[in-house]
Amino acid sequence: MPLTRRTLFAAGGGGLLIAQAQVVAAQGQQTQNPAKPIVSDNKLRIAMPAFASDPFFPADGSGDKGVDMDLARGIAAELGVEPAFDRSALTFDAMVQKLTSGEADLAIGKLSRTLRRGRSILYSRPYAMLHQGLLANRVNLARIAQGKPPEQIIRDFSGNLGVIEGSSFATYAATTFPHAQIRRFAGWNTVVDAIRNGGIDLAYRDDFEIKKLMVDDPSMTVVARSITLTDKVDTIAVGISPDNPHLAAFVDLYLDLAKGQQVLNTDEIIARYRQGSKA
Template identity: 85%
Template sequence: MSLTRRTLLAAGGGGLLIAQAQPASAQADSAPSPIAANNALRIAMPAFASDPFFPADGAGDKGIDMELARGIAAELGVEPVFDRSAATFDGMVKQLMSGQADIAIGKLSRTLQRGRSILYSRPYAMLHQGLLANRLNLARITQGKPPEQIIRDFSGDLGVIEGSSFATYAATTFPHAQVRRFAGWNTVVDAIRNGTIDMAYRDDFEIKKLMVDDPSMTVVARSITLTDKVDTIAIGVRPDNPHLAAFVDLYLDLARGQQVLNTDEIIARYRLGSKA
């Protein structure tokens, strides 16, 4: 039996309704998830202090990184929730990898190794890498030659902070050095003071800040800036949220005017804060 024109139109209409319903359902299922869930932005930040980037846990809200974190959360319209449990910089990276945090803001250096596991914003600060050398040990090593001539082939004891980017950089920048890892910067500085290590490896800002805090260090130590080596500071983002990473870049571009802080600017801010 042949179908009438009316039956075909009805059937076609029913088919059209079904066809229209399927894309709507599929669209609902594939709707993008919110940039920050549960009205909160979970922010990983180290437990220790690094003025003027961030204060010690519970010490207040001032600092370059604290302002960035709160500014991003405000533009997203969510509450900033800080997790200060990370004992090292790498600890923040692990929180992003595990999904415990949405972003990590805490003077976090960009490295290729970390970039395999997390997303990064563009840099908001660019520092040079530097060395803090024990003066007596340096004189023994150089034997009157300019330090710049022997630095790259340095084979002495080099101190770094465990879980920092410089613990990663050391193997390639100073392949002949005996790398010694310390729990924190204060213990590295103590080792420079008493001469148990020859040099310490960190960014030039932290080394210059040390000289500001303790001018007596100039008697026992000398700072060396590696002008051809940079340490770029950026915001880490959990690897499964590229939308958030793009938003953070947009915030840095529009709200911060693409500003990239350098060592002198950060030192000036630190000096101002220390006088307050």
């Protein structure tokens, strides 16, 4: 029978002693079984790509500045542990594999949210929201459009579309451009080279990287133009080990309280990039 105020009084002092004993026992059990730490070994294992992506993260060993570097170190500091960076991932998907294999607690490195990745890992809420974009070879685009506005031919595009292997856009491409001939490249530089020499018609990535390219190399405007897909977003978030929902909840809490629920957009990130380039 459950203990109530009435049964305690009915039982006299004996009932009160039983209730007190139960409280003491519960307190003792809590002392013997302290809360499990969110991460083990006093360190936060963070997967980040081997390459650089300014202003999110630099090349390994070239510094500790960047949106993602600040985020990673901030989360570790609030957990009271040391960040341990693993920079061996050669692609974005390889970062995700670090989580599923148990080699990393977090993946922080301009990681896009996709439904496919969401089947195997946990995600934080987004801390950056970009639009998807295209980089088009001007001559090839004019040939394909045949006088029509480019926007009219984009959805039914059936030419050569370049993407980075192991990126979210390699996943998006088949759905967004079902008629395109998808060509996969090892890195962004090789994609840009293919646009420059006309080897592909369009390159598919987020609008930030395309705009950043134009900032770095204004001569690209002679051979290429950028197209922003305003109805397609690319949300950037922290990837979290599927075995640690407590850590996932903590990262969301950190983004809410320490970052004030801030969600960066392309213009803000471009401004930070320009500022860093002048430094």
